[in-house]
Amino acid sequence: MTKAPPLVKIGLALTLVVLFFLSFFLGRYSVDPITLLQGLFNHFFNPAAVASGSSGYALDHVIFNIRLPRILLVILVGAALASAGASLQGMFRNPLVSPDLLGASAGASLGACVSMLLGLPTWALPLCAFAGGLIAVAAAVWFGRMVRYDPTLSLVLGGILISTLFQAGVSLTKYLADPTDQLPNLTFWLMGGVSQVGQRDLVIAIIPLLLGFVVLFLQSWKLNVMSFGDEEAQAMGVNVRRTRVLVILASTLLASISVAVSGIIGWIGLVIPHFARAIVGPNYKALLPASLLIGGSFLLVVDDVARLVSAVEVPVGILTAIVGVPFFIVIFRRNMKGWS
Amino acid sequence: MVAPHQVIQEGGHPIDCPPEQLPLLRVRGLKAGYRKHEIVHGIDFELDQGEFVCIIGANGCGKTTTLKTLLGLLPKLAGTVKVAGQDTAGMPARELARQFAYIPQASPPPFPFTVGDVVILGRTPYLNRLSQVSAADREAARTALATLGIEALIERTYTHLSGGQRQLVLIARALAQSAKLLVMDEPTASLDFGNQQTVLTRLRDLADLGTSVLMVTHDPAHAFFCADRVIVMDAGLIVADGAPGDVITTQTMRQIYDIEVEVKRVTVADGQREHVCIPIRGHLREAQTAGEIARDKVQKASPDTVLPQGKEDR
Incomplete structure (x- = not known):
């Protein structure tokens, strides 16, 4: 029944909106607010000014073919990873769970690598990533149940083992890849890069990502109930098995599609939910939207920094790890006090 | 408490319920x-x-x-x-x-x-x-x-x-x-x-x-x-x-x-009578020594009665 003050929610949403517009101005091709408005106006109302070969073409291309898809994808990926992490943490009653720790990211990257190695068509890549992610998560959950030890730790351990196994698979695909063209592509993609994304990636990713968000939002109340354990949840009228399947499918879908379009971007799924919890509390009705907004904003900032920090773009996955680890230590120390 | 639509008879039975639905x-x-x-x-x-x-x-x-x-x-x-x-x-x-x-x-x-x-x-x-x-x-x-x-x-x-x-x-x-x-x-x-x-x-x-x-x-x-x-x-x-x-x-x-207790009624505050159940010190079971009990337990614990781990209390 507690509610984060409405101002907090509005503030989070506003932050994302402001960051969204600011991000258009950042980058090597200089765009200032006036030119952005001009470009928008011309794009919609004056097509002649942006036709190929005209003076406005370069600006239009930068805004609509490069920056807009990239900004939108970065927001979606950040939001997807954060909300998947938040949901998995509640469902497994485990603050240490995230899509990467459960093996979803490693599984999805193996699926995607295999798809690239075999030269499958583009639309097959997200499918292969999702299949790989599902297999990995299923294996990690199975392992966690098989080991009769502290359930929190055995699940994490299962995820680490399965990740290792799938990463070995990824290494194998790299080893087999053609070193002249496939290998560099694979390697850069795996580092978590969004520098190459375009409209096509956005088109591939947007439907499954929205589907994942909708499913998780519909389960948000049940995630509150599931935080108290399976038996209590069922006694309160939740169909535990169905909820679990839906949450695992949706979270894995979100994580896998993120991996498919932008490679492995770690730490967001683990850190952002804790950060969001510190701001709006653990109630999933508020936590999921907050994770989504903060995840999107955070990755957008990191991506902006990646674009600006040097002449050569730093893959965003490297930066999230550098920022995520110290962030996690702080959040973890603060939040752990409420958990025992 | 009785549901509002039910009327209590003298015998305490709601009349609009058939007898088989009473409990x-x-x-x-x-x-x-x-x-x-x-x-x-x-x-x-x-x-x-x-x-x-x-x-x-x-x-x-x-x-x-x-x-x-x-x-x-x-x-x-x-x-x-x-x-x-x-x-x-x-x-x-x-x-x-x-x-x-x-x-x-x-x-x-x-x-x-x-x-x-x-x-x-x-x-x-x-x-x-x-x-x-x-x-x-x-x-x-x-x-x-x-x-x-x-x-x-x-x-x-x-x-x-x-x-x-x-x-x-x-x-x-x-x-x-x-x-x-x-x-x-x-x-x-x-x-x-x-x-x-x-x-x-x-x-x-x-x-x-x-x-x-x-x-x-x-x-x-x-x-x-x-x-x-x-x-x-x-x-x-x-x-x-x-x-x-x-x-x-x-x-x-x-x-x-498997223990000996004494159940007594005692008078507590306001003259109310309450039951108490008191374990008797030293009497795990009458005429049974600790050694005998241990032997009993071992015999009882045949493999098919051993409970799976983590499910002790059923």
């Missing part, structure tokens, strides 16, 4: 347990509207298994369970949750929910597909907290409360669930003496307001304190069922716990 809960021939390991071997019991019934028995006798089967957490192996005349077989979880509310031993969630967050979860079986909480749901949660006298805790963090307070919050959550019967599994097991009494007093008050309760307990004193009726279980069967003073006796305690 709130009717259990017939219930067999329960795990696959290939039957623990409860066919039990019959009933519980009337507004009655407070305690189940006592040794570890592994089937108390918890019985509760979990009623709640639909374990599939039943045989028998019928009827609530207000309605068979619970095949009932979806949501419908079952409107019949039974479960109060487990408080085991905190990993995240710092507030008390308000926890209690309103009891409304889960009444929410629509989008899980929108209505003003009526909030009111039900607030009323539940007020009934237990803990409305001041509503903004507090659940995980920061004392064990006794947490248990009261779980009881409030169960009240908010507006189920026909409260089902509890040793709700006071991990509490200190003072908190145990607080929780038990609140429970007894609830029963006096008309709430129906089925509670598993280990402590005969708790049964004497709360229960209208006590069911004694041993090795998956009911061996006694009646008023606390009639069934908690030297004989039944010897049968289920």
Whole structure:
């Protein structure tokens, strides 16, 4: 029944909106607010000014073919990873769970690598990533149940083992890849890069990502109930098995599609939910939207920094790890006090 | 308490109910347990509207298994369970949750929910597909907290409360669930003496307001304190069922716990007479030495009676 003050929610949403517009101005091709408005106006109302070969073409291309898809994808990926992490943490009653720790990211990257190695068509890549992610998560959950030890730790351990196994698979695909063209592509993609994304990636990713968000939002109340354990949840009228399947499918879908379009971007799924919890509390009705907004904003900032920090773009996955680890230590120390 | 539409006759029977629907809960021939390991071997019991019934028995006798089967957490192996005349077989979880509310031993969630967050979860079986909480749901949660006298805790963090307070919050959550019967599994097991009494007093008050309760307990004193009726279980069967003073006796305690006790009636404040159950020092069982008991236990513990790890209490 507690509610984060409405101002907090509005503030989070506003932050994302402001960051969204600011991000258009950042980058090597200089765009200032006036030119952005001009470009928008011309794009919609004056097509002649942006036709190929005209003076406005370069600006239009930068805004609509490069920056807009990239900004939108970065927001979606950040939001997807954060909300998947938040949901998995509640469902497994485990603050240490995230899509990467459960093996979803490693599984999805193996699926995607295999798809690239075999030269499958583009639309097959997200499918292969999702299949790989599902297999990995299923294996990690199975392992966690098989080991009769502290359930929190055995699940994490299962995820680490399965990740290792799938990463070995990824290494194998790299080893087999053609070193002249496939290998560099694979390697850069795996580092978590969004520098190459375009409209096509956005088109591939947007439907499954929205589907994942909708499913998780519909389960948000049940995630509150599931935080108290399976038996209590069922006694309160939740169909535990169905909820679990839906949450695992949706979270894995979100994580896998993120991996498919932008490679492995770690730490967001683990850190952002804790950060969001510190701001709006653990109630999933508020936590999921907050994770989504903060995840999107955070990755957008990191991506902006990646674009600006040097002449050569730093893959965003490297930066999230550098920022995520110290962030996690702080959040973890603060939040752990409420958990025992 | 009797449902508003029912009229009480002199004999205490609501007239608009056919006789077979009289008890709130009717259990017939219930067999329960795990696959290939039957623990409860066919039990019959009933519980009337507004009655407070305690189940006592040794570890592994089937108390918890019985509760979990009623709640639909374990599939039943045989028998019928009827609530207000309605068979619970095949009932979806949501419908079952409107019949039974479960109060487990408080085991905190990993995240710092507030008390308000926890209690309103009891409304889960009444929410629509989008899980929108209505003003009526909030009111039900607030009323539940007020009934237990803990409305001041509503903004507090659940995980920061004392064990006794947490248990009261779980009881409030169960009240908010507006189920026909409260089902509890040793709700006071991990509490200190003072908190145990607080929780038990609140429970007894609830029963006096008309709430129906089925509670598993280990402590005969708790049964004497709360229960209208006590069911004694041993090795998956009911061996006694009646008023606390009639069934908690030297004989039944010897049968289920292998100990010697003396059950006495004493006069307490206001001249009230209460039962007490006192273990007799040095008499584990009459004419039996510690060595003999140890030998007995070893013989009893044949491989097929050893319980799987982590499932000691059934």
